[in-house]
Amino acid sequence: MTKLTDLSGDMVSEILSRVSLTSLTAVRSTCKTWNDSSKNQVLGEKGARKKQFVEFMIQGSIVYSLRFNLQGVRNDKDENDFIYPSMKEIRIPNNQGVKFYEIYHCDGLLLCVPKGCPSRILVWNPYLGQTRWIRVKVSHLSTYALGYGHDGNNNNRNHKILRMFYDYRNKKSIEVYDFHSDSWRFIDFNQELFHRVNDGVSLKGNAYLLGNEFLVCFDFTRERCGPRLPLPVPSVEHHVILSWVRDEKLLVLFTQYDKPEMIEVWISVKVEPNAISWSSFLRLDMRVVNGLHGTFFTHFYPKSFVIDEEKKVVVLFDLERCESRVHSETNGYQMAYIVGEDGYLRSFNMGVSNSWIWGPSARLVCSSYVPSLVQLHINRPKRKK
DSSP states (O other): OOOGGGSOHHHHHHHHHTSOGGGHHHHHTTOHHHHHHHTTSOTTHHHHHHHOEEEEEEETTEEEEEEEEETTTTOSSOOTTEEEEEEEEOOOTTOTTOOEEEEEEETTEEEEEESSSOSEEEEEETTTTEEEEEEOOOOEEEEEEEEEEEOTTSOOEEEEEEEEEEOTTSOEEEEEEETTTTEEEEOOOOTTTTTTOOOEEEETTEEEEEOSSEEEEEETTTTEEEEEEEOSSOOTTEEEEEEEETTTEEEEEEEESSOTTEEEEEEEEEEETTEEEEEEEEEEEGGGSTTOOTTGGGGOOOSEEEEETTTTEEEEEEEEEOGGGTTSSOOEEEEEEEEETTSOEEEEEEEEEOSOTTSSOSEESOSSOOOOOOOOOOOOOOOOO
């Protein structure tokens, strides 16, 4: 009888590429060889990169893993390669019963921020199952970003956290946490530049933050902010969403407040801390998309999105209101809409949502998550004497 240890490396990679990343820890425990190998390499990484989108999504205070595959999305005759979008609630280890409100991603790590005015934040490596609690000063209206810099002349990554908040004088401050030194330090910055900057995304170790009609990059190596970077479309009259393609390109989606049926998606051609250029990816008139009901645009403001460059489609995530349950705890269904500029549409009901339709719901934490071997100093409960 064939044993697990007798399988070839390619066969193991193929098997593990079909396993949910959040289940890999349990799978590794079934075989000592796989477990030992996982300490030095990411099991199934090659297959996972090629075959599936794996995301994390926060909805209300619940974290979900989101998995789907667009390989057969336009092939109605053979859908064997197509994995329908599915959500699975996941438990963050060592969360101590805390409910999280925001989650940020970089390099396979997730930064989890509790609700309210927390005194601690949690960093989690889902692949290794490791967590680390970090103390912060209590303040209101805090915004975070996770990234990494490079030490000296080598390529070693030093992971850091950017925190923007208002102090007791209602003055905006910025500080950076260094994982190596386990300490925070304040950073000088241009108050005018960051006056209306909200949270953003991490790309190639740096944080790109969305401001009023511009982006600004925080370089974690130099621990400095770059100049204002232009958006491809004036954003004053638009609902703007920032996203990214793996760890390579930035994406920005625009919907007009008075014409929510018109959607523009742009992709970065060049992106650096001090310069950016854009190319139009898709222009969608949702009125010509087949299968949308008449009241679709009444509350249509997608919260997150991803794209497939090769198939020229965009996946929009939004909530659809349950009219019969407006006054109950359940307010809608989490929907995924796969659309193309030729009017192509597939829509999927991914489950009931108990998040308010206008609240901070259905926000993607990362795009095309790839696991990481970044080690965290695990917080372990102290033993009682």
